[in-house]
Amino acid sequence: MRVDSNAMRIKGVLFDFDGTLTRPGALDFPAIKRILGCPPEHPILEFIASAPAHRQSELMKLLEEQEDLASKSSLPNRGAESCLLALKERLFPMGIHTRSRLKPIRMALERFEGVSIEDFRTVVTRETTRPKPHPEGVIRAAAEMGISCCQLLVVGDFSFDVIAGKRAGAMTAFLTNGGACVMAPENPAPDYIIGNLEELPDLLNRGFG
Ligand SMILES: [Mg+2]
Numbered sequence: 501m502r503v504d505s506n507a508m509r510i511k512g513v514l515f516d517f518d519g520t521l522t523r524p525g526a527l528d529f530p531a532i533k534r535i536l537g538c539p540p541e542h543p544i545l546e547f548i549a550s551a552p553a554h555r556q557s558e559l560m561k562l563l564e565e566q567e568d569l570a571s572k573s574s575l576p577n578r579g580a581e582s583c584l585l586a587l588k589e590r591l592f593p594m595g596i597h598t599r600s601r602l603k604p605i606r607m608a609l610e611r612f613e614g615v616s617i618e619d620f621r622t623v624v625t626r627e628t629t630r631p632k633p634h635p636e637g638v639i640r641a642a643a644e645m646g647i648s649c650c651q652l653l654v655v656g657d658f659s660f661d662v663i664a665g666k667r668a669g670a671m672t673a674f675l676t677n678g679g680a681c682v683m684a685p686e687n688p689a690p691d692y693i694i695g696n697l698e699e700l701p702d703l704l705n706r707g708f709g
Contacts, residue, residue, distance in 0.1 A: 506671055506691055507707030511647045512593035514638060514670070516656030517605055521596070524657065524677050526574035532566045545599060545631050564601065571604035576612050577677070579698030584615045586701040593645040595622040597638060597654070599631040621645045632660040638668035655700065659683050662690045673703070
């Protein structure tokens, strides 16, 4: 097998949650944006932050309700459980970095077979750091996982995952979930593009030769 020098550096994996570890669609962003009155092209958290002060807590409450609701119907993404189990068996440090909150993540993870929240060295949420694409959460996660950012692989299904990872100096893998890689040309290119999480253990194996 070809040895991949980038993969050789990887000592830990930081996963996005919704649409990465869980199947895309449970968190229906277009529907949530309609409920909040957020324009389709605007990211939700930034829309709420730019709303008049007196509306922000009401909008945040609506978002939290939708997040909690979605976590009840979310399912492990294709290959997520086998990928997490393979990394867990290798004692490979794993973390989660989400623009959501801890409560829905905890609820959704209860539906994963053989993996629990305790298997992750860190779960970084918008409650603990500035949300992606800000790199703060990636930097914090790497520190909590006991590795440096350049040894971390950030895996996610959205441009913000790649941008946050790159800004922190991490390596990045964009998960297409079988679709196209939708990174805009002005954004940094990911180091890897994978169709589903079943491909991730192989990618890491390339570092071992
Ligand atoms: Mg996502």
